[in-house]
Amino acid sequence: MFKKLFLFVGLTILALSCGKKETIKVAAAGYPMEEIVKIAAEDLKKEGYDTKITLLTDYVTANVGLANKDFDANFHQHVPFMEIFNKKNNAHLVKVAAIYDVYVGFYSKKYKSKNEIPNGAKVVVPNDPTNQDRALRILEKQGLIKLKQKNGLYNLKDVDNSIKNLKIIALPIPSLVQAYKEADLVFNWPSHMLKIGITPKDALFLEEGTKGRYAIVLASREDNKNDKKIQALAKAMTSEKVKKFLKEKYSKEGYPVF
DSSP, rough: HHHHHHHHHHHHHHHHHHHHHEEEEEETTTTTTTHHOOOHHHHHTTTTTEEEEEOOOHHHHHHHHHHSSSSEEEEEEEHHHHHHHHHHOOOOEEEEEEEEEEOOOOOSSSOGGGGGOOOOOOEEESSSSHHHHHHHHHHHHHOEEEEESSSOOOOOEEOOOOOOOOOOEEEGGGGGGHTTTTTTEEEEEEEHHHHOOGGGGGGGGEEEOOOTTOEEEEEEETTTTHHHHHHHHHHHHHHHHHHHHHHHSSSTOOOOOO
């Protein structure tokens, strides 16, 4: 009798433990990051995981939350941005997997080719360190400016402007679309330009040869990067379903890198 009772209780506990799903907490920014995590969540259910997605458009808040263990992972940033956060905050966030990259570049409402850009043209770049560096590197590659030799991120102080004497102005990212309507040349992302009907095909020139440096990555902490649930999340976010979504629904803006 007691043996049967113990066996029944043991089986009940085993059944309850097997039925309990582990939760993966992910902070994600808006489209397409949130959508990609939702696609991954479908596969993770089959692996016995529930996925809790927190939508955060403030990238610093998302990183602070991950560093403080409020989240298991986040999905919104490229590695250069993460490295600056780590340095400033003594944090230990790491790349788990690179997922996709986007077509960034320079746009002009006034000119149709690079050769038309006049001396003294007004050029607008982002004012945050990583994206200002990114924009200046593109301008140098296009032969419009020279940059001083240095280690680390470039900023406006590193510009040798002797080629075209460009008037380079740094503005916050939300101001870049408005700047397109007024300046001669403006750096921006496809997601922002598509809101006013402009696609990367309309850009004067796009970023080239970065070899995935600015790919958007799934990030975790150094202490949990090898956890089974993080590895399961990475696998689900680099699935054929996610690749198909990026190729079919996001091709105007970006492309998968896995």
